[in-house]
Amino acid sequence: MINLGIIGCAEIAFRRFIPASLQVSELKAVAVAEEYAPDKLEQFEETYGIEGYNSFDKILGDPSIDAVYIPQPPALHYKWAKKALEEGKHVLVEKPSTTSYEDTADLVKTAREKGLALHENYMFAYHLQIEQIKKMLDDKVIGDVRQISAQFGFPMREKNDFRYVKDLGGGALLDAGGYTLKLATILLGDSIKVDSAHLNYMDGFEVDMYGNVAVSNDEGTVCFLGFGMDCGYRCSLEVWGSKGRLYTNRIFTAPETLEPVVFIETAEGTSEKTLDKDMHFKHSIEKFVSEISSSEEREKMYDAMLLQAKLVDEVRAKSEGKI
Numbered sequence: 218m219i220n221l222g223i224i225g226c227a228e229i230a231f232r233r234f235i236p237a238s239l240q241v242s243e244l245k246a247v248a249v250a251e252e253y254a255p256d257k258l259e260q261f262e263e264t265y266g267i268e269g270y271n272s273f274d275k276i277l278g279d280p281s282i283d284a285v286y287i288p289q290p291p292a293l294h295y296k297w298a299k300k301a302l303e304e305g306k307h308v309l310v311e312k313p314s315t316t317s318y319e320d321t322a323d324l325v326k327t328a329r330e331k332g333l334a335l336h337e338n339y340m341f342a343y344h345l346q347i348e349q350i351k352k353m354l355d356d357k358v359i360g361d362v363r364q365i366s367a368q369f370g371f372p373m374r375e376k377n378d379f380r381y382v383k384d385l386g387g388g389a390l391l392d393a394g395g396y397t398l399k400l401a402t403i404l405l406g407d408s409i410k411v412d413s414a415h416l417n418y419m420d421g422f423e424v425d426m427y428g429n430v431a432v433s434n435d436e437g438t439v440c441f442l443g444f445g446m447d448c449g450y451r452c453s454l455e456v457w458g459s460k461g462r463l464y465t466n467r468i469f470t471a472p473e474t475l476e477p478v479v480f481i482e483t484a485e486g487t488s489e490k491t492l493d494k495d496m497h498f499k500h501s502i503e504k505f506v507s508e509i510s511s512s513e514e515r516e517k518m519y520d521a522m523l524l525q526a527k528l529v530d531e532v533r534a535k536s537e538g539k540i
Contacts, residue, residue, distance in 0.1 A: 307335075
């Protein structure tokens with residue numbers, strides 16, 4: 218059994234992570250720590266019966282805890298993941314892994330040296346619909362792929378949300394944009410590169426609020442990405458092929474009760490294919506468990522995290538005219 222501690226009483230930990238972890242027999246969330254809002258501890262303790270600590274360091278120093286989950290704002294990921302790895306704990310960190318390639322590379326270096334799992338929680342990537350859509354494209358249901366586009370954006374949240382705070386690692390690129398880049402790597406492969414990028418700001422906000430990116434691979438497949446935090450809600454993938462179009466509208470946030478629908482348009486007409494509902498958060502935790510026991514699986518995740526962080530840095534540099 219892998220005993221896991223949670224660094225922070227975040228909503229995603231309460232609402233998503235712990236319920237999903239209860240369905241993974243190899244792992245058990247045994248403790249949660251909170252320093253910034255200790256009143257939240259009682260809710261976790263009463264609902265899930267796990268032990269509450271008033272210090273993150275108590276979690277890290279507990280020899281009975283094998284791994285930690287870090288659902289902190291992005292700017293705090295590096296600090297606590299680094300400490301956890303140095304204490305010999307496996308780490309499952311919310312996306313993005315850190316706010317820079319340099320910091321992510323340092324975490325990967327530490328994890329590799331210590332033989333520890335380091336997992337970035339882009340859970341949508343483990344939803345069965347990704348595999349099913351990739352098979353449709355491989356089967357050429359719309360012919361040869363000519364162009365891909367993906368959008369992820371949502372309306373304005375409360376202004377005190379960490380996503381709008383630069384010092385906490387806010388910004389549309391690190392939040393919604395990271396999802397679109399991750400999907401692009403899944404569809405385009407490791408030869409993906411950033412061709413152009415624009416990050417846009419708005420009066421009254423210190424972070425980028427929306428953006429557009431074009432990426433491509435060595436085969437010449439192009440993917441256009443749009444993302445934002447002051448937009449009408451979009452969560453879509455569209456693939457334009459030589460014989461038609463494939464479209465779906467819950468590619469990043471399909472709840473476990475939803476059967477995603479893919480629309481396929483060809484000269485013969487429009488059809489709908491209902492895909493399987495799935496539990497992507499559970500699968501991400503299961504992947505983390507497999508990485509704890511397999512060096513090969515750990516290396517795959519290290520490489521994926523480095524590629525993701527590299528792309529984010531390239532988007533930022535392209536937007537600023539530095540490359």
